[in-house]
Amino acid sequence: MRKTALECVHRLAQHDKRVLFIGSDLGHGVLDKMKNELPDQFFMEGVSEQYIIGMAAGLAMEGFIPYVNTIATFLTRRCYEQVAVDLCMHDLPVRLIANGGGGVYAPLGPTHLAIEDIAIMRALPNMAVVAPCDADEMNRLMMSTLEWPHPIYIRLARGGDPIVSKDDLGFELGKSIKMKDGADGLFVTTGVMTQLALEAADVLKAKGVDVGVLHVHTIKPFDIGGVISAIESVKAVVTVEEHIVNGGLGSAVLESCSELRPELLPKISRIGIPDKFATEYGSQSSLLKHWGITSDNLVVAMMKKLGG
Amino acid sequence: MADKKLDARSKKLRSIVVDALKSNGGGHIGSSMSTIEILRVLYDSILKFDASLPSLPNRDRFILSKGHGCLALYSVLADKQFFPVEELQTFCKPTSKFGGHPERGKVPGVEASTGALGHGLPIGVGIALALRMKESESRVFVLTGDGEINEGSNWEALMAAAKHKLSNLTVLVDYNKVQSYGRTSDVLDLEPLVDKLRSFGFVTEEVDGHDVDALELIFKKLPFKNDSPSAVVCHTVKGMGLPFAEGNSEWHHKSGLTELDFQNMYEIFS
Numbered sequence: 001m002r003k004t005a006l007e008c009v010h011r012l013a014q015h016d017k018r019v020l021f022i023g024s025d026l027g028h029g030v031l032d033k034m035k036n037e038l039p040d041q042f043f044m045e046g047v048s049e050q051y052i053i054g055m056a057a058g059l060a061m062e063g064f065i066p067y068v069n070t071i072a073t074f075l076t077r078r079c080y081e082q083v084a085v086d087l088c089m090h091d092l093p094v095r096l097i098a099n100g101g102g103g104v105y106a107p108l109g110p111t112h113l114a115i116e117d118i119a120i121m122r123a124l125p126n127m128a129v130v131a132p133c134d135a136d137e138m139n140r141l142m143m144s145t146l147e148w149p150h151p152i153y154i155r156l157a158r159g160g161d162p163i164v165s166k167d168d169l170g171f172e173l174g175k176s177i178k179m180k181d182g183a184d185g186l187f188v189t190t191g192v193m194t195q196l197a198l199e200a201a202d203v204l205k206a207k208g209v210d211v212g213v214l215h216v217h218t219i220k221p222f223d224i225g226g227v228i229s230a231i232e233s234v235k236a237v238v239t240v241e242e243h244i245v246n247g248g249l250g251s252a253v254l255e256s257c258s259e260l261r262p263e264l265l266p267k268i269s270r271i272g273i274p275d276k277f278a279t280e281y282g283s284q285s286s287l288l289k290h291w292g293i294t295s296d297n298l299v300v301a302m303m304k305k306l307g308g
Numbered sequence: 309m310a311d312k313k314l315d316a317r318s319k320k321l322r323s324i325v326v327d328a329l330k331s332n333g334g335g336h337i338g339s340s341m342s343t344i345e346i347l348r349v350l351y352d353s354i355l356k357f358d359a360s361l362p363s364l365p366n367r368d369r370f371i372l373s374k375g376h377g378c379l380a381l382y383s384v385l386a387d388k389q390f391f392p393v394e395e396l397q398t399f400c401k402p403t404s405k406f407g408g409h410p411e412r413g414k415v416p417g418v419e420a421s422t423g424a425l426g427h428g429l430p431i432g433v434g435i436a437l438a439l440r441m442k443e444s445e446s447r448v449f450v451l452t453g454d455g456e457i458n459e460g461s462n463w464e465a466l467m468a469a470a471k472h473k474l475s476n477l478t479v480l481v482d483y484n485k486v487q488s489y490g491r492t493s494d495v496l497d498l499e500p501l502v503d504k505l506r507s508f509g510f511v512t513e514e515v516d517g518h519d520v521d522a523l524e525l526i527f528k529k530l531p532f533k534n535d536s537p538s539a540v541v542c543h544t545v546k547g548m549g550l551p552f553a554e555g556n557s558e559w560h561h562k563s564g565l566t567e568l569d570f571q572n573m574y575e576i577f578s
Contacts, residue, residue: 040441051430051464058434085424086431090412
C-alpha cells in the first residue's frame with residue numbers, strides 16, 4: 001500500500017509540476033526513481049517533522065501540492081500544532097501519507113503505534129482523514145487527491161494486504177462503499193479492517209446470518225447520509241477499526257446517529273483498540289488478537305447484537 | 309536615552325499602536341514597541357510590495373513569526389495604506405480583521421497566521437524554496453522574537469535553510485532580551501546567539517534595531533552571501549519609547565490600562 005502510494009506521488013509529479021514529495025528520514029532508496037528523474041520535486045529533510053509541516057505549508061501557499069511521508073505517529077503526535085495551525089488553519093492542500101496505522105509497527109512498541117491518529121486528525125477543522133483498505137483503493141484515492149483543496153491525512157496499513165476493493169464500485173472522497181449487502185446485520189469498517197469484516201461476514205453466512213460490509217474509507221468528511229441509510233435497514237451494526245475506540249470511526253458513527261437518528265443507537269456496538277497504550281510487542285496480527293480485533297470476535301459481537 | 313532615538317515617524321507609528329491598544333484596553337505593548345524601526349525600514353526601503361495588490365506574485369514576503377507583536381505590523385501596514393488606519397479601532401473586537409495575533413486572509417499584507425511560536429521560520433523556508441523553484445526574484449524575510457527561538461522548530465528550519473542555501477531568506481531576530489517571564493538570560497539563555505546562528509550556516513550580522521540608518525545600511529547589503537541564508541540580530545529594547553515599559557517584562561503584555569496610562573503614552577509620542 002505504501003509502495004503504491006509513493007509510486008502514485010511519482011506518477012502525479014510526472015504530470016504536474018506542482019506535486020512535490022517530502023520525506024523526513026525514510027528508508028534507504030525510497031523513491032530513488034523519482035529522485036533521479038525529478039530531483040527538483042523530491043525532498044528528504046531529516047528528522048524534523050515540525051519544520052517539515054511548516055515547510056510544506058509555505059510551499060502550498062505558493063501553489064505547490066506537497067505529499068509528506070513518514071511514520072504515522074511522527075506525522076501526528078510530533079507536529080500536531082504545526083498540522084493544526086500551518087495546514088488546517090491556513091486550509092492548504094498538503095497531503096500527509098502516514099506509514100503504519102494501528103498495530104503495523106508492533107515489534108517497535110507503543111512509541112511507534114498510531115492508535116489515536118484518526119481521532120486527533122479528525123478533530124481538526126478542514127482536515128480530511130482517509131484509510132484505504134488495499135493497494136488498489138490507494139491508487140484510486142491518490143489519483144483523486146490532486147484537486148482536493150484542503151489538507152488530507154492518509155493512513156497506510158502494513159502492505160501486501162489482500163485486494164478486496166473493486167474498481168467498478170468507484171471511489172469518491174467522503175463517500176462510503178457498500179462492499180457486501182446483508183439483510184440482517186452490518187459491519188461498518190475502515191482501512192484493512194474491511195478485509196477482516198468480509199471474512200467474518202463469510203463465516204456468518206455459513207451460519208445462515210446475512211451480514212453486509214460498509215467500507216468507510218473517508219472518516220472525515222464523514223458520509224453521514226450513506227452510513228445512516230445503511231444502518232437503518234439492518235437489525236445490528238458493529239463498527240470495526242484498528243484504532244482506539246475513542247474518537248475514531250465508531251465514535252463518528254455514534255455521533256452522527258446521536259444527532260440525527262438516536263433511535264438507531266441501541267443496535268450499534270464498537271470494536272477497536274482498548275483505551276490504553278500497547279503492552280505487548282509481537283506482530284500486527286498478534287497485537288490485533290491481544291486487542292480482541294479478530295474475525296472470531298467480530299462474529300461473536302455481531303451474533304450478540306443480533307440477539308443470538 | 310531611548311526617546312532621543314525616536315524621530316517623528318517612529319513616534320507616529322507608535323501612536324498608531326497606542327490608538328489600537330486603546331480600543332481594546334491592552335495588548336502586547338512591549339513586544340510591539342521593540343520592532344517598530346525594523347518594520348519601518350523594511351517597508352520604507354527594502355520590501356517590494358503594492359499595498360493595493362497585496363497578493364501580487366512578485367512581492368517580497370514578510371512573515372511576523374512573533375505574531376504577538378502584531379500591533380507594530382498593523383501600524384506599519386496601515387501607514388503604508390494596506391488598509392485605512394481607522395480600521396485599527398476595531399482591534400480585538402468580535403468581528404474585527406485585527407486580532408491579538410495576525411491572520412492570513414483577514415489582514416491585507418499578512419502572509420501567515422502566527423501567534424503559536426516557532427511557525428514563521430519553517431513556513432518561510434517553504435516559501436523561499438517555492439520562490440526559487442518558480443525562478444522568482446522575490447525574497448522572504450522572517451522576524452522572530454528572542455523568546456520565540458526557544459522553540460526547537462526554529463533550529464530545525466535554520467538547519468534546513470542552510471542545507472538548501474536559501475540566499476533569498478533572511479531571518480531577523482528582535483533581540484530585546486526580555487521574554488514574558490523575565491530576562492532571556494535567566495529564562496533560557498540564547499547566548500552566544502550570533503555564533504549559534506553562524507554555526508547553523510547563516511551569514512549573520514548585528515545591528516542596533518532602533519537605529520534607522522544602521523538598519524537600512526545593513527538590510528541593503530542583503531543577501532550577505534549568494535549561496536547562504538542571512539540573519540540579522542537586531543539589538544532592541546522591549547517597550548522602546550515608553551520609559552516605564554522599557555526592558556520591563558511586566559509590559560510584555562499589558563491589560564487593564566487606564567485613561568491616565570493612555571494619556572502618558574500619547575504625551576510621550578506627541
